[in-house]
Amino acid sequence: MAYFDAASAAPLHPVAREALAAALDEGWADPARLYREGRRARMLLDAAREAAAEAVGCRPDELSFTPSGTRALHSAVTGAAAGRRRTGRRLVLSAVEHSAVLHAAEAVPEGRVELVGVDRAGRVDAAEFAAALAPDTALAALQSANHEVGTVQPVAEVAAACREAGVPLLVDAAQSLAWGPVEGPWSLLAASAHKWGGPPGVGLLVVRKGTRYAAQEPPDERESGRAPGYPNLPAAVAAAASLRAVRERAAAEGARLSSLVDRIRARVPQLVPDTEVVGHGRLRLPHVVTFSCLYVDGEALLTELDAAGFSVSSGSSCTSDTLTPSHVLRAMGVLSEGNVRVSLPAGTPEAEVERFLDVLPEVVERVRARLGAPTGAPGASVSADSGAAAPDEGLEGLVVDTLGRRCPVPVIELAKVIGEVPVGGLVTVLSDDEAARLDVPAWCGMRGQEYVGERPAPRGTAYVVRRAN
Amino acid sequence: MAYFDAASAAPLHPVAREALAAALDEGWADPARLYREGRRARMLLDAAREAAAEAVGCRPDELSFTPSGTRALHSAVTGAAAGRRRTGRRLVLSAVEHSAVLHAAEAVPEGRVELVGVDRAGRVDAAEFAAALAPDTALAALQSANHEVGTVQPVAEVAAACREAGVPLLVDAAQSLAWGPVEGPWSLLAASAHKWGGPPGVGLLVVRKGTRYAAQEPPDERESGRAPGYPNLPAAVAAAASLRAVRERAAAEGARLSSLVDRIRARVPQLVPDTEVVGHGRLRLPHVVTFSCLYVDGEALLTELDAAGFSVSSGSSCTSDTLTPSHVLRAMGVLSEGNVRVSLPAGTPEAEVERFLDVLPEVVERVRARLGAPTGAPGASVSADSGAAAPDEGLEGLVVDTLGRRCPVPVIELAKVIGEVPVGGLVTVLSDDEAARLDVPAWCGMRGQEYVGERPAPRGTAYVVRRAN
Numbered sequence: 001m002a003y004f005d006a007a008s009a010a011p012l013h014p015v016a017r018e019a020l021a022a023a024l025d026e027g028w029a030d031p032a033r034l035y036r037e038g039r040r041a042r043m044l045l046d047a048a049r050e051a052a053a054e055a056v057g058c059r060p061d062e063l064s065f066t067p068s069g070t071r072a073l074h075s076a077v078t079g080a081a082a083g084r085r086r087t088g089r090r091l092v093l094s095a096v097e098h099s100a101v102l103h104a105a106e107a108v109p110e111g112r113v114e115l116v117g118v119d120r121a122g123r124v125d126a127a128e129f130a131a132a133l134a135p136d137t138a139l140a141a142l143q144s145a146n147h148e149v150g151t152v153q154p155v156a157e158v159a160a161a162c163r164e165a166g167v168p169l170l171v172d173a174a175q176s177l178a179w180g181p182v183e184g185p186w187s188l189l190a191a192s193a194h195k196w197g198g199p200p201g202v203g204l205l206v207v208r209k210g211t212r213y214a215a216q217e218p219p220d221e222r223e224s225g226r227a228p229g230y231p232n233l234p235a236a237v238a239a240a241a242s243l244r245a246v247r248e249r250a251a252a253e254g255a256r257l258s259s260l261v262d263r264i265r266a267r268v269p270q271l272v273p274d275t276e277v278v279g280h281g282r283l284r285l286p287h288v289v290t291f292s293c294l295y296v297d298g299e300a301l302l303t304e305l306d307a308a309g310f311s312v313s314s315g316s317s318c319t320s321d322t323l324t325p326s327h328v329l330r331a332m333g334v335l336s337e338g339n340v341r342v343s344l345p346a347g348t349p350e351a352e353v354e355r356f357l358d359v360l361p362e363v364v365e366r367v368r369a370r371l372g373a374p375t376g377a378p379g380a381s382v383s384a385d386s387g388a389a390a391p392d393e394g395l396e397g398l399v400v401d402t403l404g405r406r407c408p409v410p411v412i413e414l415a416k417v418i419g420e421v422p423v424g425g426l427v428t429v430l431s432d433d434e435a436a437r438l439d440v441p442a443w444c445g446m447r448g449q450e451y452v453g454e455r456p457a458p459r460g461t462a463y464v465v466r467r468a469n
Numbered sequence: 470m471a472y473f474d475a476a477s478a479a480p481l482h483p484v485a486r487e488a489l490a491a492a493l494d495e496g497w498a499d500p501a502r503l504y505r506e507g508r509r510a511r512m513l514l515d516a517a518r519e520a521a522a523e524a525v526g527c528r529p530d531e532l533s534f535t536p537s538g539t540r541a542l543h544s545a546v547t548g549a550a551a552g553r554r555r556t557g558r559r560l561v562l563s564a565v566e567h568s569a570v571l572h573a574a575e576a577v578p579e580g581r582v583e584l585v586g587v588d589r590a591g592r593v594d595a596a597e598f599a600a601a602l603a604p605d606t607a608l609a610a611l612q613s614a615n616h617e618v619g620t621v622q623p624v625a626e627v628a629a630a631c632r633e634a635g636v637p638l639l640v641d642a643a644q645s646l647a648w649g650p651v652e653g654p655w656s657l658l659a660a661s662a663h664k665w666g667g668p669p670g671v672g673l674l675v676v677r678k679g680t681r682y683a684a685q686e687p688p689d690e691r692e693s694g695r696a697p698g699y700p701n702l703p704a705a706v707a708a709a710a711s712l713r714a715v716r717e718r719a720a721a722e723g724a725r726l727s728s729l730v731d732r733i734r735a736r737v738p739q740l741v742p743d744t745e746v747v748g749h750g751r752l753r754l755p756h757v758v759t760f761s762c763l764y765v766d767g768e769a770l771l772t773e774l775d776a777a778g779f780s781v782s783s784g785s786s787c788t789s790d791t792l793t794p795s796h797v798l799r800a801m802g803v804l805s806e807g808n809v810r811v812s813l814p815a816g817t818p819e820a821e822v823e824r825f826l827d828v829l830p831e832v833v834e835r836v837r838a839r840l841g842a843p844t845g846a847p848g849a850s851v852s853a854d855s856g857a858a859a860p861d862e863g864l865e866g867l868v869v870d871t872l873g874r875r876c877p878v879p880v881i882e883l884a885k886v887i888g889e890v891p892v893g894g895l896v897t898v899l900s901d902d903e904a905a906r907l908d909v910p911a912w913c914g915m916r917g918q919e920y921v922g923e924r925p926a927p928r929g930t931a932y933v934v935r936r937a938n
Contacts, residue, residue, distance in 0.1 A: 003506055008499045009699070017493065024486065024668070030477045034771055034788070035780035037472055067536030067670065068698030074687050100697070103687035194699060199493070201536065201670040201701030218543050218572035221790060228569070229537030230478070230663060232670030232701070302503055311504035319503070321690060 002352040003311045006195075007147055007175060007288055007343035013197030016242035020199055023234035031233060032222070045233050048240040055243045056173075056189060056206055057181040064205045064223035065236040069174045069192025070100040072203035075217065075226055076170050076188045077104035080139045081111060083212030084168070088136025090114060094124045094143065094153065095331035098172055101141050102327070111138075115331075121280040122151035122332045129154075130161035137167045144176040148315050148328040148341055149279030150261075150288030152176070159184030168211050175285055177204075178246045178346075179254055187211040193239035196246050197346065202235040246346060254286035257344050260353045261289045264342060271361045276446060278334045287344040290315070292329075293364050294443060295373030295412050296338025304363045305340070310356055315339045317407050317435040324434040325407075335442035336435055337408040338364070371408065374415045395462055397426025403460050407435035411443045414465060418449065421467050426452070432460035440465065471821040472780045475664075476616055476644060476757055476812035482666030485711035489668055492703035500702060501691070514702050517709035524712045525658060525675055526650040533674045533692035534705040538643045538661025539569040541672035544686065544695055545639050545657045546573035549608045550580060552681030553637070557605025559583060563593045563612065563622065564800035567641055570610050571796070580607075584800075590749040591620035591801045598623075599630035606636045613645040617784050617797040617810060618748030619730075619757030621645070628653030637680050644754055646673075647715045647815075648723050656680040662708035665715050666815065671704040715815060723755035726813050729822045730758045733811060740830045745915060747803045756813040759784070761798075762833050763912060764842030764881050765807025773832045774809070779825055784808045786876050786904040793903040794876075804911035805904050806877040807833070840877065843884045864931055866895025872929050876904035880912045883934060887918065890936050895921065901929035909934065 003011065012020075027044040029037035046060070053060040066072040081091060091105045095115040105113045116129045124142060133140060140162050145152045155171055162169040168187035176182065178196035182189060189206040193199060205226055207213050213226070220228030246253075261284075269275050274294035293301065298316025305312055313319075315326030316339040325336030342356070368375070398421050402410040410431040418427055429440055437454065440463040444451035452464035472480065481489075496513040498506035515529070522529040535541040550560060560574045564584040574582045585598045593611060602609060609631050614621045624640055631638040637656035645651065647665035651658060658675040662668060674695055676682050682695070689697030715722075730753075738744050743763035762770065767785025774781055782788075784795030785808040794805030811825070837844065867890050871879040879900040887896055898909055906923065909932040913920035921933035 001505070003498075003504075005498070005502065005504070005506075008502060009497060012493050012497050020493075021490075024481050024489075028478060028481050028663070028669070029472075029474070029780075033474065033477060033780070033782060034768070035472075035474070035775040036470070037474075037780055067540065067701070070689065070698035071536065074697060078687075100687070100689070103689065107687040192699065194497070199701075199703070200497070200699055201704055203698075218547075218569070218576040220539065220569070220572065228543060229539035229672075230661065230669055232536070232668075232704075234668070235670055235701075235704075299503070306504040311498075311502070311506055313502060 001309050001311070002348070002356065004342045004344060004356070005311050005313050006345035007341065008313055009194045009200070010197040010345050012199060013242040013245060015245040016198050016238040019241035020234050020238035023237035027233045027237060031231065041233055044237050045231065048237045051240040051244055052204060055181065055247055056177070056204065058206050058208065061224065062206050062208055064226040065231055066203040066205045066227040067201060067229070067232065069190060069195070069203040071227070072190035072192070072205040073098065073100040073172060074104045075205055075215065076190050077101060077139065077141065078108060078216040079213045079226065080168055080170060080188055080211065081108045082214040082216055084138040088138050090134060090137045092116060092129070092132045092137050092140040094118060094129070094141070096122055096146050096328045097141055097143055098147055098174065099327070101172055105141070118331050120332055120334060122146050122149045122278070122328065123280055123283065124153050124158070126154040126157035126161065129158045130165070133162065133165040133167050137165070139170060140167050141170040141172065143172040144182050145285045146279070146328060147175050148326055149290045149332070150285040151280040152283045152285065155182055155186065156184030159186045177243070179250050179286060180247070193235070193242070196243055198239035198242045199235045201232045202239045249346070253346050257346070257348065258286040260344060260348065260350060261287065263353060264289045264357065267357050268360065271357060272364050274446065276335050276442070278329070278332060288341065290339065290341045292335040293338030293340070294335065294446065295371060295408050295415065296364055296367050297371060297408055298337065298339050300367045300370070301338055301340060301363065304367060308359045308363060310359070313341045315341065317433070323406070325438050330438055333438070333442070335446065336438045337411060371412055373408070373412050395428045395430070395457065396464055397421060397428055399428045399430060401430045403430055403432050406433050407439060410436040411439050414440065414443065418465070418467055423467050423469065425467050427465045427467065429463040429465070430457055430460050431463060436463055437461070470778050470780070471825065473811045473813060473825070474780050474782050475814035476810065477782055478663045478669070479666040479814050481668060482711040482714060484714040485667050485707040488710035489703050489707035492706035496702045496706060500700065510702055513706050514700065517706045520709040520713055521673060524650065524716055525646070525673065527675050527677065530693065531675050531677055533695040534700055535672040535674050535696040536670060536698070536701065538659060538664070538672040540696070541659035541661070541674040542567065542569040542641060543573045544674055544684065545659050546570060546608065546610065547577060547685040548676070548682045548695065549637055549639060549657055549680065550577045551683040551685055553607040557607050559603060559606045561585060561598070561601045561606050561609040563587060563598070563610070565591055565615050565797045566610055566612055567616055567643065568796070570641055574610070587800050589801055589803060591615050591618045591747070591797065592749055592752065593622050593627070595623040595626035595630065598627045599634070602631065602634040602636050606634070608639060609636050610639040610641065612641040613651050614754045615748070615797060616644050617795055618759045618801070619754040620749040621752045621754065624651055624655065625653030628655045644757070646712070648719050648755060649716070662704070662711070665712055667708035667711045668704045670701045671708045718815070722815050726815070726817065727755040729813060729817065729819060730756065732822060733758045733826065736826050737829065740826060741833050743915065745804050745911070747798070747801060757810065759808065759810045761804040762807030762809070763804065763915065764837050764840060764877050764884065765833055766836060766840060766877055767806065767808050769836045769839070770807055770809060770832065773836060777828045777832060779828070782810045784810065786902070792875070794907050799907055802907070802911070804915065805907045806880060840881055842877070842881050864897045864899070864926065865933055866890060866897055868897045868899060870899045872899055872901050875902050876908060879905040880908050883909065883912065887934070887936055892936050892938065894936050896934045896936065898932040898934070899926055899929050900932060905932055906930070
């Protein structure tokens with residue numbers, strides 16, 4: 001079995017396990033109490049805070065332990081926005097922030113959220129971000145690296161621009177903190193221990209001195225008033241110990257995993273036809289690589305890979321509760337069907353990556369065959385069971401009705417019929433699947449066909465494509 | 470060493486330790502993922518939810534795991550109040566709820582909090598609580614048992630009255646859930662695992678079907694949308710396993726601890742003069758007993774007991790950050806100085822309780838001696854260093870100026886000088902210590918002197934006492 005989903009949760013680090021067991025013995029009492037069990041717990045908590053602060057690069061009294069990375073982000077967004085309520089209600093975020101940031105920002109009373117877009121590699125442009133800052137901006141937020149595609153953001157530049165504009169910057173460092181501190185004059189930072197091999201149940205919230213902050217949770221004196229509730233002290237101790245441990249090996253292990261990722265990035269497109277590696281090739285996390293496969297159902301691909309012994313995740317619409325492609329892939333404008341994120345835990349053996357590359361082509365092939373996906377030259381029609389239909393009311397060219405059918409069917413049907421119209425002719429794909437909005441244009445880009453645009457149809461949406469070759 | 474503060478945090482139960490270790494091995498992956506590590510985690514989480522729900526007496530889909538009991542209470546109050554926003558904004562709470570309930574209620578937007586008082590034993594009157602319910606009551610809250618004095622509340626009767634009035638009742642079951650389910654038609658329930666020997670970092674929030682609830686945290690699909698963030702799955706598994714384990718021995722262990730508590734309740738007043746046992750003698754938790762000692766500094770008492778090997782907590786003002794006596798003792802109107810809460814963890818040996826009873830008299834004696842407390846007959850003046858002063862502007866009788874001095878000094882000085890005025894004469898204690906408001910009348914009650922009342926003074930407050938014997 002190979003677990004390749006470290007960006008969701010890393011297995012518990014041995015140092016975390018050991019620290020947790022010790023802290024459960026020594027640190028179960030309430031650190032606010034004056035008796036010896038309480039004093040012992042307080043000492044452990046103080047030491048954990050110091051170790052975590054050193055790894056983050058902040059003062060211990062700027063760091064609070066929270067119940068999770070999500071709660072740290074929620075508190076950071078709501079607390080910082082409330083602290084600057086008089087300045088304004090605008091929140092400037094990258095479009096590819098974690099949903100915890102986006103949801104918290106949307107929940108800010110009278111908040112106005114402005115999203116800064118990303119390029120096709122998922123990267124924010126620092127100048128564009130800086131230009132979005134205005135006098136009434138209460139808070140800006142930018143992740144250190146993207147959780148779905150691994151692209152590293154220009155946080156130091158954006159932090160400098162925010163400092164210049166007098167706007168506090170929140171950095172979601174969940175994906176990168178294991179690899180090193182976040183550079184630049186940021187104001188708030190959040191992270192999650194189980195991303196680096198710490199236990200679940202603990203996150204970090206850092207609020208730099210001088211940052212306005214008004215906690216929105218009911219008052220509670222623990223953790224500087226920023227994380228109500230009895231602290232999960234053993235988890236905090238284990239989190240700090242394991243962060244220190246992973247940092248000691250971060251440079252070496254990062255380089256090793258990065259070369260494995262390079263191998264996947266280079267070989268997947270060679271081994272698997274009609275595949276797009278997404279995310280930045282160079283400015284990226286060491287351990288994350290994401291690609292999408294045309295004509296593939298993401299959920300089926302995950303299931304097949306699981307059966308073959310590989311645990312990965314996907315941003316495809318069929319793997320989400322809402323049946324929409326991940327907002328990250330949408331913001332990047334890249335193919336979402338057959339999407340796979342590989343995130344290697346520390347210590348992943350090279351042989352597992354090789355075995356993944358061995359297995360992947362047959363797995364994709366199998367899923368495509370089951371869906372009747374085209375396998376020949378671009379635009380070749382391969383199936384008699386084509387979805388092509390007679391022109392519908394007001395629709396242009398050859399109309400392919402895929403209403404009620406989910407990703408990747410609309411794109412498969414498009415690929416099947418494109419050869420049936422002359423070069424310069426139109427195909428209209430009728431679809432009510434959200435993924436088509438992303439995947440039809442992405443297919444055109446990959447295939448060298450011209451994407452004309454979308455328009456509302458009596459049922460669903462009409463996506464119009466002109467055959468260019 | 471004897472740890473007698475189980476009501477703050479119980480040491481980890483061996484079953485919790487074992488379940489935690491197993492769940493860290495088997496349940497570290499994201500239970501929302503489709504691959505095998507995720508499915509395994511999901512199975513563990515489902516099983517934990519079923520076991521916890523069975524112990525609570527609810528359906529598994531009514532129960533969410535939260536990061537702590539505090540967070541469960543915060544969510545319950547804000548979520549239930551928001552769900553009934555259209556009905557009204559009034560919140561009816563007992564005056565002795567946990568501060569997490571009181572603070573969350575005060576934080577409800579436009580909420581109006583109405584407190585229902587308690588008797589001197591700390592018990593709510595069910596009829597009085599029912600009478601406080603009104604058509605615009607959004608939510609009522611009543612603890613199953615008090616965390617400071619152990620008094621059990623009439624939850625079943627109050628729940629029935631709430632049901633009758635169409636008002637949801639939230640029960641804070643943190644202190645009692647180890648001993649059995651909460652009876653009656655309550656609507657919401659909260660609890661905290663580390664109170665029963667589960668690990669820190671996990672609480673329970675139960676929202677019964679049909680209860681209006683609008684989560685006030687940013688949206689998150691986990692735990693029925695009621696507890697955002699990556700779940701602390703290993704802790705949830707350990708919490709459920711240990712709850713089941715403590716319940717199996719609850720009847721026998723409860724009876725055993727209860728008889729030890731009876732022993733403390735009976736013998737402390739015999740062994741230590743000028744002591745008041747507070748809380749209900751019969752309608753109480755099996756493991757909690759609280760008493761207050763006249764002329765004693767709570768912090769000094771805790772320190773001495775710690776040195777003698779006993780870890781207890783206190784509701785005295787000197788042990789709180791705000792230098793005010795616990796709101797529970799205030800609501801009960803009982804003496805707050807020299808307050809000690811003993812809460813016995815499961816398995817406490819009888820010999821430790823005996824040793825506590827052996828040690829306590831000398832410890833109290835030592836603290837009193839250091840403070841120059843009166844030791845003779847009621848009203849005897851024992852010290853040349855009396856605080857008695859000449860009558861001040863407009864103040865009545867003999868004036869004792871204790872401005873700037875903390876509990877228990879004002880009461881000690883009062884006791885020293887009461888013999889200096891004739892029967893029927895007045896003593897005025899000038900104090901700026903919050904504890905005096907509670908402790909001067911309490912002293913009068915214990916000493917058979919007449920408490921006349923308080924009035925504002927040029928500095929501090931004047932507490933007036935008439936010598937009655």
